[in-house]
Amino acid sequence: MSLLSVNDLTRNFGGLTAVSRANLHVDEGELVGLIGPNGAGKTTLFNVLTGVYPPSSGTIELNVDGTTTSIGGKRPNAICRAGVGRTFQNIRLFKDLTVLDNVRIAMQQNIPYSLLAAFTHAGTFGGKEQQIRDESEQLLAVMGLADKADELSRNLSYGDQRHLEIARALAVRPKLLLLDEPAAGMNPNETRDLTDLISQLRRDFGLTVVLIEHDMSLVMRICERIYVLDHGSIISEGTPEHVRNDPLVIEAYLGEEAPNA
Amino acid sequence: MGAVRNILRWLVPLGLAYGIVLALIQVGVINNYLFATMMTICINIILATSLNLVVGFTGQLALGHAGFMAIGAYTCAIITMRVDGIVGFVLGVLAGAVLAAVVGFLIGLPVLRLRGDYLAIATLGMAEIIRVFINNMGITNGAAGLSGIPRHVDWNWMFFFLALTLVFLWHYIRSAHGRRAIAVREDEIAAEAIGIDTTRVKVQTFTIAAFFAGIGGGLYASYFYVLQPSQFGFLKSIDILVIVVLGGLGSMSGSIIAAIVLAVLSTFLAQFTDLRMIIYSLLLVLIMIFRPGGIMGSREVSLGILGKVFGERKDPAAMVAPPIVKQDDEEVPSDEEVK
Numbered sequence: 001m002s003l004l005s006v007n008d009l010t011r012n013f014g015g016l017t018a019v020s021r022a023n024l025h026v027d028e029g030e031l032v033g034l035i036g037p038n039g040a041g042k043t044t045l046f047n048v049l050t051g052v053y054p055p056s057s058g059t060i061e062l063n064v065d066g067t068t069t070s071i072g073g074k075r076p077n078a079i080c081r082a083g084v085g086r087t088f089q090n091i092r093l094f095k096d097l098t099v100l101d102n103v104r105i106a107m108q109q110n111i112p113y114s115l116l117a118a119f120t121h122a123g124t125f126g127g128k129e130q131q132i133r134d135e136s137e138q139l140l141a142v143m144g145l146a147d148k149a150d151e152l153s154r155n156l157s158y159g160d161q162r163h164l165e166i167a168r169a170l171a172v173r174p175k176l177l178l179l180d181e182p183a184a185g186m187n188p189n190e191t192r193d194l195t196d197l198i199s200q201l202r203r204d205f206g207l208t209v210v211l212i213e214h215d216m217s218l219v220m221r222i223c224e225r226i227y228v229l230d231h232g233s234i235i236s237e238g239t240p241e242h243v244r245n246d247p248l249v250i251e252a253y254l255g256e257e258a259p260n261a
Numbered sequence: 262m263g264a265v266r267n268i269l270r271w272l273v274p275l276g277l278a279y280g281i282v283l284a285l286i287q288v289g290v291i292n293n294y295l296f297a298t299m300m301t302i303c304i305n306i307i308l309a310t311s312l313n314l315v316v317g318f319t320g321q322l323a324l325g326h327a328g329f330m331a332i333g334a335y336t337c338a339i340i341t342m343r344v345d346g347i348v349g350f351v352l353g354v355l356a357g358a359v360l361a362a363v364v365g366f367l368i369g370l371p372v373l374r375l376r377g378d379y380l381a382i383a384t385l386g387m388a389e390i391i392r393v394f395i396n397n398m399g400i401t402n403g404a405a406g407l408s409g410i411p412r413h414v415d416w417n418w419m420f421f422f423l424a425l426t427l428v429f430l431w432h433y434i435r436s437a438h439g440r441r442a443i444a445v446r447e448d449e450i451a452a453e454a455i456g457i458d459t460t461r462v463k464v465q466t467f468t469i470a471a472f473f474a475g476i477g478g479g480l481y482a483s484y485f486y487v488l489q490p491s492q493f494g495f496l497k498s499i500d501i502l503v504i505v506v507l508g509g510l511g512s513m514s515g516s517i518i519a520a521i522v523l524a525v526l527s528t529f530l531a532q533f534t535d536l537r538m539i540i541y542s543l544l545l546v547l548i549m550i551f552r553p554g555g556i557m558g559s560r561e562v563s564l565g566i567l568g569k570v571f572g573e574r575k576d577p578a579a580m581v582a583p584p585i586v587k588q589d590d591e592e593v594p595s596d597e598e599v600k
């Protein structure tokens with residue numbers, strides 16, 4: 001069974017249908033792209049998948065290690081704990097906290113200790129805090145941010161902020177990682193590095209990745225399968241090659257061909 | 262080694278403060294009037310630092326702190342008037358704190374779903390409800406209030422509870438639990454997305470703050486030995502909030518400094534009877550104009566000298582304060598809009 005199965009998912013805002021009867025499935029270990037013109041509903045779909053909005057109708061199921069949980073309509077924190085990590089289109093870091101703290105806050109979710117230990121800094125406190133710190137620093141090293149651990153995250157370069165957001169998402173040890181335009185605002189070199197990084201992370205962490213992206217060079221290079229969304233509906237699905245040549249997709253991006261052309 | 266250093270970090274300044282005041286009392290520099298002012302300062306520090314946990318660190322604008330203080334004060338008063346001696350006093354303060362925490366928890370569950378100014382008004386209303394209850398109950402003697410409450414608070418007891426509050430709150434903030442609260446302040450949506458149950462965090466800090474406000478109230482009752490419901494009105498909550506904002510949202514040491522500065526200021530201004538409140542308010546306005554983030558902003562007093570003695574640098578993870586009232590983000594419509 002697929003890691004993520006979305007069936008007939010619809011999300012309305014008042015009279016506007018942002019996502020309309022979307023069906024998609026993502027198998028374990030896959031790297032799937034989600035593309036579409038501006039306003040197609042990609043981010044809304046992510047927001048419904050991660051619980052920011054409840055679905056208007058339809059189901060979302062997550063199948064981790066043989067157990068299936070229905071995550072549609074659950075709160076974001078519950079969905080995160082079920083195994084879904086994400087980044088945001090317009091970077092949502094804890095801007096006034098250090099790089100290390102950004103990751104620590106996520107990392108500590110897996111390494112809990114009691115309120116009593118927190119009040120006294122005694123008992124398990126020291127060991128757990130050290131563990132949180134060590135694992136966070138390891139992750140920062142993987143993401144190339146080790147030397148910036150003590151900087152405020154608002155002072156990072158744009159590319160580093162994107163990296164930090166991915167690091168924070170990874171810190172919760174997700175099965176499924178949703179990346180919302182990870183290469184937005186990056187130059188071609190940075191985009192290439194990011195592409196490599198995503199492939200590497202996927203191998204090293206055994207991740208399944210779904211990414212929204214406008215940069216076609218990235219999408220076409222690393223995605224194994226692509227869903228194309230337009231006006232809230234999935235209009236095409238398949239390999240990069242298939243999607244690239246699908247007349248419906250070309251029409252969605254470039255408009256309809258003139259009848260007499 | 263590190264643990265010892267950490268303990269010294271708060272034990273040394275607290276020990277010094279305790280010793281100096283004790284010495285001054287012995288020498289006779291601190292007379293009764295000064296002593297009363299000092300007790301007010303200590304109680305205000307307890308109230309302000311605990312409120313800062315909610316407003317400054319968790320970013321939730323709660324305005325009902327006087328309500329929890331009242332619960333602590335009346336509980337302590339009622340118990341000390343029935344149970345003799347120091348046992349009754351300690352029992353009273355703790356019972357008051359626990360009761361305040363329970364009420365805080367029950368109020369927090371529904372109310373903390375609100376945000377910003379809605380939360381402010383809801384908490385304000387809750388505090389008023391508590392006051393009206395006290396005003397109409399037999400055991401609290403209604404509007405006439407309680408008097409002749411046995412006075413057990415001396416410098417030792419006051420210092421004990423003050424230190425307890427500060428050490429516990431300080432540790433809490435510098436723990437995974439505290440970081441979680443700060444994450445909620447910084448960005449609720451991002452916090453949820455990394456698995457933080459924001460409602461739980463808010464209720465937790467609110468309950469803790471209510472607990473310590475209850476302690477502050479108990480000490481107030483025991484030192485000032487007269488209680489009336491009117492002492493715990495809206496203005497009292499605002500007074501505490503002023504200390505928090507003036508000291509700096511998200512700065513424990515800021516709350517401590519502001520509590521001292523404001524008390525000294527109003528003591529000093531007592532000589533200008535008519536103009537007192539005008540000058541006081543004017544100074545508040547001036548401080549906020551020239552230091553909009555509060556006296557300390559979000560920083561903590563770094564124990565520079567002590568730090569050097571013990572070979573430790575300031576923790577770079579010192580948290581920075583948010584803007585005073587945080588607006589919801591543009592991208593995601595709030596619940597009302599979605600529906």
